[in-house]
Amino acid sequence: MSQPPDDEEAERRLGRPHVPRHPRPEEVRLVNAALLLRRPLLVTGRPGVGKSGLAYRIARELRLGRVLHWAVTSRSTLSSGLFEYDAIGRAQALQNPAESADARAGTGDFVQLGPLGTALLPYRLPRVLLIDEIDKCDIDLPNDLLTLFEDGYYEVPPLVRVKPQEPTTTVHTADPGATAEITAGVVRCHAFPVIVMTSNGEREFPEAFMRRCLRLDIPDPDAAALGELVAAHFGNALGSRQEVLIRDFLRRSDRVGGLAADQLLNAAHLVTSGQYALAAEGTDDRDEWAELLEAIWHPLGGEGAGPA
Incomplete structure (x- = not known):
């Protein structure tokens, strides 16, 4: 899959691309280590110091295209980050084929990949995924993410169920207007995404989760x-x-x-x-x-x- 272009959000957050910026040496070392080790970065610091901006700087510097942004809340689950399935819309289309404009649509037309699910699509180069304010998440989410990060793939059950009839389906992604093809209901990444998770230090995370992450603390800018x-x-x-x-x-x-x-x-x-x-x-x-x-x-x- 080809990389999506950068978007206006990067310029809004970072300003003009040609202005030189000088990141701290510690920041450069940890970002490089995260890329080599395929480990997520847990970025901590006081609110407003620019933690989320790091994801946009990485994407711009490495020319990795649009940043996928997942704003976590207490209601966020692994499934909501991966995909959403409009089961009601699909059922209505099947029950009323003469009246529904979606009667000829496949199951994939009712699947919308989330930022996390889109990041794991088989792009040639890694996508940058910003998981913002992960300290607001449900208690189970960090451990659920661990398994996903280790495996690098996930299944979309609605597509798995129909794979004999629809072996390859086209779904909507988290990029505006973009779609992707999924075979047999399974998404497997080609290049592991660059994952930046921000935290305001409002909670502690499980030890296993912390061992899997590289932690970077962002100080107040001078x-x-x-x-x-x-x-x-x-x-x-x-x-x-x-x-x-x-x-x-x-x-x-x-x-x-x-x-x-x-x-x-x-x-x-x-x-x-x-x-x-x-x-x-x-x-x-x-x-x-x-x-x-x-x-x-x-x-x-x-x-x-x-x-x-």
Whole structure:
């Protein structure tokens, strides 16, 4: 199978592709190790430090196409990540063939692969799968994922049941408008996907699960990393104001116990829009600008703090 192209989500998260970024050496080593060992990366760190962005950086750097994003909740199960089957729609199509537009559709037309299921399709190159906020998952999901990661394949029971009549079926995938062919109801990966799982450290995982993962902790970005981020999104539009804005952001972040990097981008957008001026120290407009920043740079925990 051919790789799908990149999408707008990567540029929204990372900014322009030609702006150089300098990842930490530890990050490079662990990503390379995960690729060689075919092990998932468990990325931890404070909310807003850019954990999920790592998946998009890997996909862009290695030209692996669109990132498959699975946002995990307490209701997420292994099956929901693999596929969904519209059994009711299929039954209605079979019972009312004269009235249904789907009467001639095969079973595969009622199967929708999820991000996890799509990642395991036999692509020539590995797909990048982002399993976001896995610490919100049901207690059984980590162990269920272990078995899947070890095997590298799964079955789609509705397609297995009809394989004598439909040996090869076409199903919908998690890529917009894309389809894939499945033979005998079995999906087996060709290149093991690059799996990035993010966690805010809200729970502990089973020991067997932790042994299978490589853990990478993302620290708060420093001034240099924030400068690269702003430049990737806004180029040189801020000019000398960029250093002042980043300084104020870091000062505010220290004061309130941490801010998210996209909160800095929001402020940068206001400045580059031309609607707001980055006021200088000692001017009357400085207080108004500080009040605006306090509203934009609100603490992630929801509690108030002093002015920026």
